[in-house]
Amino acid sequence: MSITMHSASVPIFVRMLANVNDWLGKAETHASAKKFDSSVYLSARLAPDMLTFTKQIQIACDTVKFCVARLAGVESPKFEDKETTITELRERVDATIAYVKSVPAAQIDGSEEKDITIPRRDGSTIMKGEAYLKHFALPNFFFHVTTAYALLRHNGVEIGKMDYLGAPKT
Amino acid sequence: MSITMHSASVPIFVRMLANVNDWLGKAETHASAKKFDSSVYLSARLAPDMLTFTKQIQIACDTVKFCVARLAGVESPKFEDKETTITELRERVDATIAYVKSVPAAQIDGSEEKDITIPRRDGSTIMKGEAYLKHFALPNFFFHVTTAYALLRHNGVEIGKMDYLGAPKT
Numbered sequence: 195m196s197i198t199m200h201s202a203s204v205p206i207f208v209r210m211l212a213n214v215n216d217w218l219g220k221a222e223t224h225a226s227a228k229k230f231d232s233s234v235y236l237s238a239r240l241a242p243d244m245l246t247f248t249k250q251i252q253i254a255c256d257t258v259k260f261c262v263a264r265l266a267g268v269e270s271p272k273f274e275d276k277e278t279t280i281t282e283l284r285e286r287v288d289a290t291i292a293y294v295k296s297v298p299a300a301q302i303d304g305s306e307e308k309d310i311t312i313p314r315r316d317g318s319t320i321m322k323g324e325a326y327l328k329h330f331a332l333p334n335f336f337f338h339v340t341t342a343y344a345l346l347r348h349n350g351v352e353i354g355k356m357d358y359l360g361a362p363k364t
Numbered sequence: 365m366s367i368t369m370h371s372a373s374v375p376i377f378v379r380m381l382a383n384v385n386d387w388l389g390k391a392e393t394h395a396s397a398k399k400f401d402s403s404v405y406l407s408a409r410l411a412p413d414m415l416t417f418t419k420q421i422q423i424a425c426d427t428v429k430f431c432v433a434r435l436a437g438v439e440s441p442k443f444e445d446k447e448t449t450i451t452e453l454r455e456r457v458d459a460t461i462a463y464v465k466s467v468p469a470a471q472i473d474g475s476e477e478k479d480i481t482i483p484r485r486d487g488s489t490i491m492k493g494e495a496y497l498k499h500f501a502l503p504n505f506f507f508h509v510t511t512a513y514a515l516l517r518h519n520g521v522e523i524g525k526m527d528y529l530g531a532p533k534t
Contacts, residue, residue: 197476197494202372206498240410241517306367319532324367328376333529336506337513344514347411359503362489 199265199306200299203327207258208291210339213360214254215287217346217353222280224351232280238345247345249275251283254338255290261331262294264310265323266301369435369476370469373497377428378461380509383530384424385457387516387523392450394521402450408515417515419445421453424508425460431501432464434480435493436471 195201225232236248245253252275263270271293277283305323312319312330321330343358365371395402406418415423422445433440441463447453475493482489482500491500513528 195476195494197367197369197372199367201494202367202498206502209499210503240514241520244517306365321532324365324371328372329379330529330532332376332502333380333506336503337510337525337528340507340510341514343507344410344511347414350411355507358507359500362491362500 198299198303199323199327200302203261203265203302203331204294204297204299206332207262207294207335209360210335211255211258211287211291213358214251214339214342215284216360217343217351217357218251218280218284218287220353220357221346221351225280228350233278235280235346235349236278236283238349240341240345240348244341247342248277248283250338250342250345251286252277254335254342255286257331257335257338258290258294261327261335262297262302264312265305265308265327266297267305267308268297268301368469368473369493369497370472373431373435373472373501374464374467374469376502377432377464377505379530380505381425381428381457381461383528384421384509384512385454386530387513387521387527388421388450388454388457390523390527391516391521395450398520403448405450405516405519406448406453408519410511410515410518414511417512418447418453420508420512420515421456422447424505424512425456427501427505427508428460428464431497431505432467432472434482435475435478435497436467437475437478438467438471 221235222232225234236246238247239245255273259270273286273289277286308323310321310323310326312321312326343353346353391405392402395404406416408417409415425443429440429443443456443459447456478493480491480493480496482491482496513523516523
């Protein structure tokens with residue numbers, strides 16, 4: 195099988211988001227062992243002018259949702275940014291996984307040259323589908339999941355590179 | 365043009381590594397403005413049992429080098445891990461960019477089903493080329509560049525999301 199726009203996007207997102215949910219589970223276990231409220235993680239930041247842990251997870255999810263919807267040319271579902279617990283963040287991740295799995299591969303394949311409009315505060319940017327996936331959606335997604343991982347590590351959660359990558363997949 | 369194993373790997377690596385070198389430049393500018401030796405960044409860590417900044421850059425480079433060499437079925441060049449300054453790290457990044465650009469696209473394309481052997485301390489793992497790119501090389505690469513970015517942000521370097529992503533590419 196040749197690599198396609200679907201195979202180069204959705205499986206990466208689904209696998210990493212499932213890993214994120216495993217880290218969130220380990221964060222809860224750590225909080226419970228140390229007897230602190232796991233919602234303490236939600237406001238953690240690596241620098242005062244970086245976004246909180248909650249926003250890292252929300253944006254990782256939205257990056258995936260928008261990428262899949264835009265490549266497929268469909269309207270993306272709305273998820274309100276109202277999570278206040280680790281459990282709610284896990285539900286957001288699960289809802290995102292379910293959404294991207296629901297979009298048929300055939301709707302995403304062949305979107306290499308499709309014009310993708312990305313709304314920005316200072317006017318929208320238009321990128322071709324393949325460039326959008328490679329130079330915007332994937333880097334953005336990994337930025338936010340890795341920053342979330344770094345915040346958990348920085349706050350003592352016992353996760354390692356194998357939790358980041360997940361079990362080897364042949 | 366359809367997405368291919370080359371187009372889904374090398375351009376992502378080259379673009380992000382060029383961005384990394386821009387951050388390294390800004391780190392030097394910051395150190396110079398604050399009058400400290402920029403090699404101070406090199407031993408920074410986000411947690412005591414995470415790797416240093418230097419290792420994040422070295423492993424990001426090696427992930428790229430090995431990915432391209434293994435997909436192409438060629439021997440990868442050796443880079444000694446001996447950098448002790450930001451300038452030397454930038455040279456390592458430049459050497460990695462030059463190497464991956466030197467491998468012909470045709471040698472990487474069609475490697476979706478190729479068996480890729482990844483040496484590990486506890487025995488080697490074999491993955492198919494496409495799975496290796498998507499679920500090992502890309503996540504690993506972005507892990508190390510994002511952790512490097514986070515370390516610079518955590519240490520006051522004035523970089524933002526646009527430095528992470530680079531200028532929009534249509």
